Amino acid sequence: MVQLPDRFTLPEGLIPSTTPDPPAIPRDAATVMLVRGPGEPEVFLQRRVDAMPFAGGMTVFPGGGVDPRDADTSVAWTGHEPAWWAERLGCGEDLARALVCAAVRETFEESGVLLAGPDSETLVADTAPYAQARHALVSREFSLAGFLAENGLVLRADLLRPWANWVTPIEEPRRYDTRFFVAALPDGQRADDVTSEAVEAYWSTPRTALRDWDEGRCGLLPPTWVTLTELSRCSTVAEILATERTMGKVVPKIVRNEDAARLLLPTDPGYEEAQ
Incomplete structure (x- = not known):
């Protein structure tokens, strides 16, 4: 695993001063690294609204x-079946289905990119006609299953690849057990900034994003920094999609000293001994 640099400290105020007792139970979540080429791969990034209760400004x-409805078995699906995903994601089939649907x-909700099409061979090339449905999904008026069925679309699970599994440290009152996926931007589609959760959205090479962090132009959480570093080692989108990944849970531990708080990862010296 990639190690965080010694200078990687957690922003003041981001980590609570006390640990909930008992710790919060992590909520299952999914995040997707959208990548595009040709040439050096770029990844789609968003800077969250400062007032967001989790990772504000990051x-x-x-x-x-x-969402509970993400587990709906009526979702039209093509690609690897839930059993395949369950093995890769380290969970049961019902949760695996829900994670892929999420x-x-x-x-789609946060970037306007829709990994679905009329059948297993084709993809939606223009998502503009689904703008109203997108808003209805955000407001939970519509389920993913209902949206796909109404529009004659199938979920293209074959376009996703599993990447990593990070769990929020126990100090956080809001915790997530997040599976990271990667997918290439479908031809003809574009990612946008039409979301209330972000103040800006943009494409960047992983190297540039890491340099922006190093020079103080953006804030990154440890999973994002590590993932960007991993992506930066791939020279093409095809190489990213072909990368075989092991999905063990990564549960960082927070250590504090007089100057700042840092995260220890499972491969870091002192991780086992840290309280």
Whole structure:
């Protein structure tokens, strides 16, 4: 696993001063790294609204919590079946189905990119006709299953690849058990900034995003920094999509000293001993 640099400290006020007792139970969530080429891959990023209760002001990938309706078995689906995803994601089939559906739904809600099409061979090329349905999904007036059925679309699970599994440290009152996915931007579609959860959205190479963080132009959470570093080691979108990943849960631990709070990852010295 990529190690965080020693200078990676957590922003003042981001980590609570006390740990909830008992710790909050993590909520299942999905996030998607949208990538595009040709040439050096770019990834789609959003800077969250400062007032957001979780990761306010941070630069992140699109994503969010699983909705109970994401587990609807009536969702039209093509690609690897839930059993395949369950093995990769380290969970039961019902949760695996819900995570994949949440990944597709959240990507559409937050970026306007829709990983679906009329059949297993084609994709939606223009999502503009679904703008109203997108708003209805955000407000939970519409379920993903209902949206796909009404428009004669099938979810393209074959376009997603599993990448990582991060769990929020126990100090946080809001915790997430988040599966990270990666997907290429479909031909003809564009990612936008039409979301109330972000103040800006843009494409960047992973190297540029990491440099922006290093020079203080953006804030990154540890999972985002690590993932961008991993993506930066791939020279093409095809290489990213072909990367085989192991999806063990990464549960960072927070350590504090007189100057700042830092995160220890499972491969860091002192992780096992940290309280």
